[in-house]
Amino acid sequence: MKVRIAEGATEEEASAIASALSRHVGDEVEVFVGDADEPAATWREPAGTLASDGTNATVGGADEDDLGPTEREERLWEEIEEIELGGPEKYKERLEEQGKLFVRDRLDLWFGDDGLKFEDGKFAEFDADDRLPADGLLTGAAEFEGRDVHFMANDFTVKAGSMASKGVEKFLRMQHRALQSGNPVLYLMDSSGGRIDQQTGFFANREGIGKYYYNHSMLSGRVPQICVLYGPCIAGAAYTPVFADFTVMVEEMSAMAIASPRMVQMVTGEDIDMQDLGGAGMHAEHSGSADLVARDEEHARQLVADLVTYLPDKAHEKPPRSEPSDPAKSPEGIDGVVPQNPNRAYDMTDLIERVVDAGSYFELQSEYGTEIITAFARIDGRPVGIVANQPAQRSGAIFPDAAEKAAEFIWKCDAFEIPLLYLTDTPGFMAGSQVEKDAILEKGKKMIYATSSATVPKQCVVVRKAYGAGIYAMSGPAYDPQSTIALPSGEIAIMGPEAAINAVYANKLNDIEDEEERKQREQELREEYREDIDVHRMASETVIDEIVPPSTLRDELEARFEFYADLDKDLPDKKHGTIL
Incomplete structure (x- = not known):
């Protein structure tokens, strides 16, 4: 567009007119003064500017392909690069000595080149006098094993991964967004705790670390x-x-404790190192706080990659099914696994491997409360949570730690829509002064409560012994399982034959003076008792739903989990229970 203005106008006036008209018409404007042959000013509005007709103006005379990063953008890239270097190099060298990855290398391991979708709060503390890259805490979103996840990760090269106001803010925002999105959360923790010298502003605040x-x-x-x-x-x-x-x-790397060894010594006088106080071995075997223990960083990632295959991708969804596969061992051998002698030990995992899809068995807390197995597996590609007594450990009797472990596992399975399979072979809850001190009643109550309240499909299999309150905790007939089925080796009773005979007939047996006669009478009573508690009688009286040939157990469970995949099980209308 060409415009001619009166003689005597200055170049500044011509330029102002050219600029205003170009913005108005969205095109290049040339302004001529008087009779001049050459324009006094030429103006084309930058790309992206809307003209008065709503169209985009283009850059004055320039081809868009010629545009590139400006000095301003290049400066921003330099700032980002500096932030992503993390803390001082000497601290990175210490990570290498400890066999640990720098946090951004760790994210590369977890998410690969294309898995990191975005990061939030990278410029936290950027303008601080003591610049702390990302305030030592990274948050964002990523794709992990085909699933969208939120993540946080401490940068140990920045103030030992400690937490202060800006990092806390990022952490809280990430959690809040997870509540809204319904996507899982990964916490990649390597933190010495709150920054004590900066606690004002983040420790006790409404939106502080306590949140x-x-x-x-x-x-x-x-x-x-x-x-x-x-x-x-x-x-x-x-x-x-x-x-x-x-x-x-992670072995020899991870630890967690309410206070450091130095603080413990100050408060209690106890001299203890970090691994003994709160290392992986201690938490795996004694506290139960470690579900899984990894050999190194790569193994930790692989364990989580396996774990998430049993969990829903998003809130209110069911876990995804996988391609089914045959069991690793033949179901034909199930009856041979269960000993004829009801008191003889055997390994329950040998039976499990003949029921679940090959390679799908994934045990949690394997070193804690070992008389109960808690594991994920698949049956015909369908994820299930297994709660199984382990006769190879403490005869399968339920101790306080195992009861608590089982209760928490059942609760998680129910929360994430994972059907439950109970494999029952227990003499019941353990008795004795020590287990009473360890709260057998309180912790046993939690297991029974979790079983009672679970609304996912439940299948109970009476493999062998189901004595005492053990049949309650293991989702027996009174606990609303979709089925209670039994193998021919099953027994259900208040107590085992030996204990029952001693409780009921001790005096009468002691009155028999002849030792051989007493032994014979004791054996007769034991056989009578066994007939009374045998599953054939239980099936005859419809206490249980079915006795199944052991070689068909896999097929039976496959059909029952398939049929009961969708249930409408409601709990009584109340705010919540008070047991857990």
């Missing part, structure tokens, strides 16, 4: 929360792993 655990509680049961520990997590930092649904620790 972490409030949000953990709100997320609990809505989306899976998975935590992997890469270093010593002390005090407040140690609560995230225990609030998570699943916690992975």
Whole structure:
């Protein structure tokens, strides 16, 4: 567009007119002064500017292909690069000595080149006098094994991964967004705890570090929360792993405790190192706080990659099914696995491997409460949670730690829509002064409560012994399983024959003076008792639904889980129970 203005106008006036008209018409404008042959000013509005007719103006005379990063953008890239280097190099060197990855290398391991979708809060503390890259805590979203997840990861090269106001804000925003999106959360923890010298502004505030655990509680049961520990997590930092649904620790690297060894010595006088105080071995075997223990960082990632295949991709969804496969061992051998002698030990995993899809058995807390197995597996490609007595450990009697472990596992399966399979072979809850001190009644109550309240499909298999309250905790007929089926080796009773005879007939037997006669009478009573508790009688009286040939157990469970895949099981109308 060409415009001619009166003689005497200055170049500044011509330029102003050209600029205004170009913005108005969305095209190049040339302004001529008087009779001049050459324009005094030429103007084309930059690309993306809307003309008065709503069209985009284009850059004055320039081809868009010629545009590139400006100095301003290049400066931003330099700032991003500086932030992504993390803390001082000397701290990175220490990571290498400890066999640990730098946090951004760790994210590459977890998510690969294309898996990291975006990061939030990279410029946290950028303008601070003591610049702390990302404030030592990274948050964002990524794709992990085909699933969208939120993540947080501490940068141990920045103030030992400690947490302060900006990092706390990022953590809280990530949790809040997970509540809204319904996607799982990964916590990649390597933190020394709260930054004590900066606690004002983040410790006790309404939106401070304490809100972490409030949000953990709100997320609990809505989306899976998975935590992997890469270093010593002390005090407040140690609560995230225990609030998570699943916690992975790394041998000789991870630790968590309410206080550091130095603080423990100051308070109690006890001299103890970090691994003995709260290392992976201690939490796997004694506290039960470690669900899985990894050999190294790569193994930790693989364990989580296997774990998530049993969990829903998103809140309110069911876990995905996989391609089915035959069991690793033939179901034909199931009856041979269960000894004829009801008191003889055997390994329950040998039976499980003849029921579940090959390669699908995934045990949690394998070193804690070992007389009960808690594991994920698949039957015909369908994820199930297995709660099984283990006769190879303590005869399968239920001790307090095992009861608590089972209760928590059942609760998680129910929260994430994972059907439950109970494999029952237990003499019941353990008796004795020590287990009473260890709260056998309280912890046994929690297991029975979890079983009672679970609304996912439940299948109970009486493999052999189902004595005492053990049949209650293991979802027997009174606990609303979709089926109670039994193998021909099954027995259901208040107690085993030996204990029952001693309780009921002790005096009468003691009155028999002849030893051979007494032994013969005792054997007769034992056989009579066994006939009374045998599953054939239980089936005859319809206490149980069916006795199945052991070689068909896999097919039986496959059909029952398929048929009962969708249920409408409602709990009584109340706010919540008070047991857990």
